[in-house]
Amino acid sequence: MNEKVPVEDWAAVVAGVREAGFRYFDWLDCVDEIGRSNEFRLVLQLLDRDTAETRRLETRTDRDTPRVPTLSEVFSGAGWAEREIHDLFGVEFLGGDGTPLLLPRRYGGHPLRKDEILAARAAVPWPGAKEPGEAQASAGRRRMAPPGVPDPEIWGDRDPAADPADPTEVVQSAQGGRVRRRR
Known part of the structure; x- marks a missing residue:
């Protein structure tokens, strides 16, 4: 089961989970919830390599102005996933690297949005x-x-x-x- 985290507490809660022993960044992904709600759901999986236990955290952000605090200061590997999510869904990661990863700037859309x-x-x-x-x-x-x-x-x-x-x-x-x- 995913632990739900308010978007404004996202980076702080993830940093706390890291300090609790979940030091391995496994993956970060995004789900377009259109048709159910007007939100994007971000899901993060972390791993404690000593116990092989995983933790999943999720937060939600509004589709119209999708902004989430960056996790790249907590896990440097999160920057890559955030850039991919920004390209494909248009979610802005506050404080993160906004350089396009997959799509040229002239593309102008976000191909994994369900309304694209x-x-x-x-x-x-x-x-x-x-x-x-x-x-x-x-x-x-x-x-x-x-x-x-x-x-x-x-x-x-x-x-x-x-x-x-x-x-x-x-x-x-x-x-x-x-x-x-x-x-």
């Missing part, structure tokens, strides 16, 4: 085949929408005069496996 539109999936036709060489066998099968592509009524063919789609609405419509409608 994966335009390449919408632009390239989905083959409908599950295995190589299966394309001929699936020629008569109805085309399926790839995972991550929202329903065209929500994103794409939406009326330009309408208000933009709500992020939760986009996420709920971006389920793979729908049959594409013929136009």
